[in-house]
Amino acid sequence: FDNDKVVGDVIVRLANDAEKLTLLDGNEVSLQSNTLVIADSDKALAMAGIFGGLESGVTAETKDIFLESAFFDPDLIMGKARQYGLHTDASHRYERGVDPQLQKVAMERASSLLLEIVGGEAGPIVEAVAESHVPLSRSVTLRHSRLTKVLGIEIASDKVTDIIERLGFGVSFDSQAWQVSVPPYRFDISIEEDLIEEVARVYGYNSIPHIAPVASLQMSKHQEQKVQLSELKSSLVESDYQEAITYSFIDPKVQSALYPDVQGLALPHPISSEMSTMRVSLWTGLLQAVSYNQKRQQPRVRLFESGLRFIPDTTEKTGVKQELVISGVVAGPVTDESWDNTTKAVDFYDVKADVENLLDTAGVTDFRFELCAHSALHPGQSAAIFVEESLVGYLGAVHPQFEKLLGLHGRTFVFELETVALGLKKLPVAEEISKFPANRRDIAIVVDNDKVVGDILNCIEKSSANQLVGLNLFDVYTGSGIAEGKKSLAISLTLQDKTRTLEENDIQAAVDDILAVLSDKFEASLRD
Incomplete structure (x- = not known):
């Protein structure tokens, strides 16, 4: 100056x-x-x-x-x-x-x-x-093992000491480690890796051989029979559902209306009064999402969600049992409006088919649907879902009395499955393919209207011979020619043997055995 x-x-x-x-x-x-x-x-x-x-x-x-x-x-x-x-x-x-x-x-x-x-x-x-x-001199420790691991080569200890000293650092070597005194002007040296970089730079990058790293791989422990949540999600996406994420805390008024017998866990410091209770089912959030979409001119809604529900349980340490479930909701037409098909509103059986496909993805073969009463569902369109003898979920139409409360337009169907309760899936087993022709026989039986078709089909599967490889209900009829209080069921039976061609008397004997069992258990008779 x-x-x-x-x-x-x-x-x-x-x-x-x-x-x-x-x-x-x-x-x-x-x-x-x-x-x-x-x-x-x-x-x-x-x-x-x-x-x-x-x-x-x-x-x-x-x-x-x-x-x-x-x-x-x-x-x-x-x-x-x-x-x-x-x-x-x-x-x-x-x-x-x-x-x-x-x-x-x-x-x-x-x-x-x-x-x-x-x-x-x-x-x-x-x-x-x-x-x-004013910065002071720093002391940084350089371990010989760390130097070797990072560089991938072994450098002699006296060579490393010489390099560090030539850089103007104070150094002492003891117990496979260097204690390095860093001058105040070397602001770039503060940790062990900085010293490793300096050693590599002076030693010469070209002097370090190109050796590909070797890593041992270990197969992850994965049980093939365990149902993966990602598989269930993919199945629903393939069925034209979209994944939704809703809040775990919901409006207590709505939840108490849908589940009057369950007292949800109340939050001590809720965000708002409409979000003050932990959900006991994912249905509440999904139904609110349906209402939100319908109010924005989206008539066709197909959503699913996976997450935890919180059931009060005094036996649990925290006073609440957390269960992982996967739930879905469907409203509106089955397909989008198009010139080549008619617009058909979704019904109970459409959603039941989606649930059956979900169970099939989970590798569950022994499941059934039973008519049940549920506080949130329509009494005539609700079913409990059983895997073997365990209740794993519910399926049905939302009760009409809740449509106004939830802001819904038209019939809405929901389902919910507890994923852990599905158990281990049965793995496919390779079997010999029969070289002999299959034979189809159709039977039409008359039963009382209160007889459940699923029970009849299960009975045929359990009581039939090993030759039964296909079973299908293709017609249900009531009206002219059928007595009051009765219904006609048309069922196809496909029979095939792996060792020989079935003769007519073999086929007729198998059909007669099935008819005898149906007559005994369901008072079924062949339709004239």
Whole structure:
């Protein structure tokens, strides 16, 4: 600086907001309050560690020179030059850190050169230090095992020691580790990996051989029979459902209406009164999602969700039992409106087919649907789902009395399955394919209207011979020619043997046996 242009003492401070400073290149900048400046008692002289000021700069008329040599904390200088659109040699160095012990040496050298070149006399050196901000020497430990693991090669201990010493570090080796004293000016060395990088750099990257890493692979422990939630989700997506995610806490009024016999877990600090109870079923959130979509002109809605439901249980440690379930909701037409098909509203059997497909994906073969009463479902269109003898879920139409409460338009169907209760799926077993022809026989039986078709089909499967390979109900008829309170069921039977061609008397004997069992258990008779 030109000493004659410096007023009073020289200090280092943060700039005043919008303080002006003309730089050495002639451009004026408006300083921000986060910028460190060198100033006198009157004004800012320079941007610390970045750029000097024009007004206090040395000119041809300067007689007395004021020298300043400093160390600034890199955190205070970092990014400030870019903040003003500048990039100087000073900012490049100070941002990365300079040797905090070099200032006095630099001052003495600059003074010596000035005296040698221009003459004059040197004044005293005044030193101001904030000890808390001056970086100290650091000690970093470098383990030989870690060095070998990272680089992938073994470097002799004396070679590593020599490399570290040549870098100007103090080093001692003991117990397979180097204790390295890092000089204050090496701001880039703070952890063990920094030292490993330095050793590799000096040793030579080309001296490190290219050896592909070797890793041992271990098969994950996965039980093939366990039902995967991702498989169930994929099955529903393939059935044209879309996954939804709803809140686990819902409106207690809606839940108590759907489940009057279950007291949900109340939250001590709810977001709102409409979200103050933990759900005991995923239906509540899904039905609200249906209402939301219907109010936005989306008549066809097919959603599913997987998540936890929270059932109060005093036997549990937390007082609530958490069960993972997968639930779905369907409303509107079966398919989107199109010129090549008629618009048909979804019914109970459409959703039942989706559930059957879901159970088939889970590898469940022994399941059944039983008519049941459920507080949230229509009494005539609801069923309990059993796997073997365990109740795993429910299926049915939402009770009409809740449609207004939930804001639903039209008939809405729901289902819910407890995934853990599905158990282990049965794995497919390869069997010999019969080389002999299959034979189909159709029978039409008359039974009482209250007889459940599923029970009849299950009875045929269990009581028939091994030759029965196909069973299908293809017609249900009531009306003219059928007595009051009766219904006619048309069933196809497909019979096939793996060892021989079935003769007519074999086929007729198998059909007669089936008819005898149906007559005995269901009072069924052949239709005339």
